[in-house]
Amino acid sequence: MKLLTKTNYYYLVFTSVLLLAGAVMFYIVIRHIIKEEVGEVLEHELDQYLVKAEKDSAWLTFSKPIEFEINPSQIMGPDSFRDTLITSDYNGEQIPYLQLTAYRNVRGSLYQITLRESLIESEDMLLGIFFSVLILFALLFLGLFVLNSQISRFIWKPFHQNLNSIKDFDLNQSNIPAPVQSSTDEFVELNESLQAMMFRMKKDYNSLKEFTENASHETQTPLAIIRANTDALLQSVNEEAHIDNLIKIEKAVSKLARVNQSLLLLTKIENNQFPEQDSVDILALVEQNLEEMKEYIQDLGLEVELTKEEPNPVIRINKLLANSLISNLIGNAIKHNVPGGIIKIMVSHNQLLIENTGKVFNENPEVLFERFRKGNLSTSSPGLGLSIVKNICDRYGIPIRYQIAESIHRLTLHFV
Amino acid sequence: MKILLIEDEADLAGTVCHYLQEEGNVCETASNFEEAEEKISLYEYDCLLLDITLPDGSGLDILRSYKKNNHSGGVVIISAKDSLDDKIAGLNLGADDYLPKPFHLHELNARLKSLYRRLNFDGSSYIIHRDIKIDPEPKEVFIAGKSVSLTKKEYEILLFFLQNPRRVVSKNSIAEHLWGDHMDMADSYDFIYSQIKNLRRKLNSLSEYDYLHAVYGVGYKFEKD
Numbered sequence: 120m121k122l123l124t125k126t127n128y129y130y131l132v133f134t135s136v137l138l139l140a141g142a143v144m145f146y147i148v149i150r151h152i153i154k155e156e157v158g159e160v161l162e163h164e165l166d167q168y169l170v171k172a173e174k175d176s177a178w179l180t181f182s183k184p185i186e187f188e189i190n191p192s193q194i195m196g197p198d199s200f201r202d203t204l205i206t207s208d209y210n211g212e213q214i215p216y217l218q219l220t221a222y223r224n225v226r227g228s229l230y231q232i233t234l235r236e237s238l239i240e241s242e243d244m245l246l247g248i249f250f251s252v253l254i255l256f257a258l259l260f261l262g263l264f265v266l267n268s269q270i271s272r273f274i275w276k277p278f279h280q281n282l283n284s285i286k287d288f289d290l291n292q293s294n295i296p297a298p299v300q301s302s303t304d305e306f307v308e309l310n311e312s313l314q315a316m317m318f319r320m321k322k323d324y325n326s327l328k329e330f331t332e333n334a335s336h337e338t339q340t341p342l343a344i345i346r347a348n349t350d351a352l353l354q355s356v357n358e359e360a361h362i363d364n365l366i367k368i369e370k371a372v373s374k375l376a377r378v379n380q381s382l383l384l385l386t387k388i389e390n391n392q393f394p395e396q397d398s399v400d401i402l403a404l405v406e407q408n409l410e411e412m413k414e415y416i417q418d419l420g421l422e423v424e425l426t427k428e429e430p431n432p433v434i435r436i437n438k439l440l441a442n443s444l445i446s447n448l449i450g451n452a453i454k455h456n457v458p459g460g461i462i463k464i465m466v467s468h469n470q471l472l473i474e475n476t477g478k479v480f481n482e483n484p485e486v487l488f489e490r491f492r493k494g495n496l497s498t499s500s501p502g503l504g505l506s507i508v509k510n511i512c513d514r515y516g517i518p519i520r521y522q523i524a525e526s527i528h529r530l531t532l533h534f535v
Numbered sequence: 536m537k538i539l540l541i542e543d544e545a546d547l548a549g550t551v552c553h554y555l556q557e558e559g560n561v562c563e564t565a566s567n568f569e570e571a572e573e574k575i576s577l578y579e580y581d582c583l584l585l586d587i588t589l590p591d592g593s594g595l596d597i598l599r600s601y602k603k604n605n606h607s608g609g610v611v612i613i614s615a616k617d618s619l620d621d622k623i624a625g626l627n628l629g630a631d632d633y634l635p636k637p638f639h640l641h642e643l644n645a646r647l648k649s650l651y652r653r654l655n656f657d658g659s660s661y662i663i664h665r666d667i668k669i670d671p672e673p674k675e676v677f678i679a680g681k682s683v684s685l686t687k688k689e690y691e692i693l694l695f696f697l698q699n700p701r702r703v704v705s706k707n708s709i710a711e712h713l714w715g716d717h718m719d720m721a722d723s724y725d726f727i728y729s730q731i732k733n734l735r736r737k738l739n740s741l742s743e744y745d746y747l748h749a750v751y752g753v754g755y756k757f758e759k760d
Contacts, residue, residue: 339615343637
């Protein structure tokens with residue numbers, strides 16, 4: 120839920136409760152005041168009447184329908200106010216009255232005097248006031264709502280702009296986005312923290328990359344020394360046990376060298392160190408790689424089916440990376456195949472599909488794109504080939520999918 | 536062949552130089568930029584083996600001035616900076632070859648020999664070893680005068696052995712030589728084994744000599760001592 124919707128929701132609930140409670144309270148208070156007023160009027164009328172009746176006994180028989188009655192009484196009682204409903208003569212409507220019943224001694228005799236005052240006008244007034252207040256509250260709420268939305272849109276604008284630039288932020292590529300300035304303290308603080316965080320991230324990431332590069336680079340020379348000396352020793356050592364040791368060293372060096380080379384390549388792709396682009400015919404590259412591997416494929420007894428569909432896919436890509444991409448894909452299909460297996464390659468103008476028979480793999484095959492992830496733990500390959508493939512694809516925005524059905528592995532690249 | 540090895544890592548320089556001398560070359564070393572420049576100005580070499588990262592300068596600068604002064608020798612870059620852009624920069628500046636560290640000594644030797652052959656092209660382009668004759672241009676191989684048809688990889692293996700005929704060559708160095716950039720193929724030992732088996736059969740069925748001997752546990756040697 121959006122922040123604005125959320126605040127508006129709470130506003131609505133709160134204002135409704137307030138409005139309801141306020142209206143009820145208002146009603147009760149006004150009603151009370153009106154009754155008080157009418158009561159005072161009745162008491163005043165009674166006093167005036169009594170003054171007149173003391174002077175002139177004719178008033179003792181005075182009567183006014185509904186509003187005034189005087190009757191002789193046997194008993195004495197306190198003054199009392201009472202609400203009563205009286206049916207109107209001309210339209211039969213029930214009209215509310217306030218009734219004051221008083222007992223007084225007038226000219227030596229006891230009388231019960233009843234005065235009534237219609238509350239109908241006051242009731243109308245009350246309703247009028249009540250609805251006015253209601254409308255006022257409603258308008259207030261509506262106004263607040265509109266104002267709030269407008270202000271929010273205005274105030275949150277820099278926030279949304281910054282949010283968008285953060286969304287587009289790619290640690291690998293872009294620079295840290297400059298924030299849109301805002302006069303809101305909270306946003307300023309947020310911007311500052313985000314900037315600091317991104318800066319730190321970028322720095323950490325760069326030093327990590329640098330470390331990978333330096334570590335790989337600095338390892339090459341010692342590896343070269345080990346390898347050269349192993350080669351030299353292999354010429355002269357005759358003892359079987361020592362030869363075994365040397366061969367083990369040689370294999371380890373070879374593996375390490377390959378890991379290094381792959382890591383360096385990955386770092387360089389990430390560092391965007393291959394800016395040149397050429398138009399590369401993918402089909403030609405596939406055929407060239409297959410030709411290069413021909414004897415190896417034959418030796419393993421693999422069968423290759425190449426399906427071509429005109430026109431050839433020609434994409435803008437760095438030549439070296441394109442070769443790395445295709446040779447890794449084909450190498451992968453060869454290496455992780457089964458004896459007597461099949462490699463199916465389909466090339467069309469917007470797609471490259473490579474399918475090979477292989478081992479069953481029960482996890483999500485996309486994890487094989489991760490560094491050092493191997494489908495088959497027993498192979499000596501370090502598991503960087505597909506990371507390189509994925510990195511190159513990501514660099515050029517080529518969507519790549521890895522699917523495994525039964526024991527058929529399928530990699531699909533889409534060229535746009 | 537007179538070689539100048541420009542390499543700051545003494546342990547590597549020593550081993551490489553010793554190996555090259557065993558192969559019948561004259562090898563001198565320079566451990567920094569200054570020493571290299573000095574030796575180049577004083578002597579003429581058939582080939583420079585050049586490391587890019589030197590403590591007091593870049594090997595690329597040496598290459599630049601070497602080419603500017605019209606030296607006739609070849610240049611092979613040996614670099615730990617296995618960056619393809621370095622390779623391209625080096626080759627663009629006129630280097631003849633590029634060998635990333637860590638390299639096999641046999642590989643270095645093979646590269647030097649083919650470079651030497653290219654630089655000293657004297658009319659006969661054949662590679663001849665006892666009764667083996669290779670015409671590199673159409674990639675034709677003759678054993679005792681008879682033509683043999685080899686697969687591409689068999690041909691490459693034969694050439695590699697002819698450049699290191701009396702050396703013990705490990706399967707690993709053959710694999711790395713064959714696959715080059717396809718670094719992940721380098722553990723295809725079974726393939727190497729079957730290629731060499733075929734090659735040996737083809738060679739020895741025609742030749743009076745006995746080529747390609749397995750050396751226990753290690754690899755192969757083209758000729759017995």
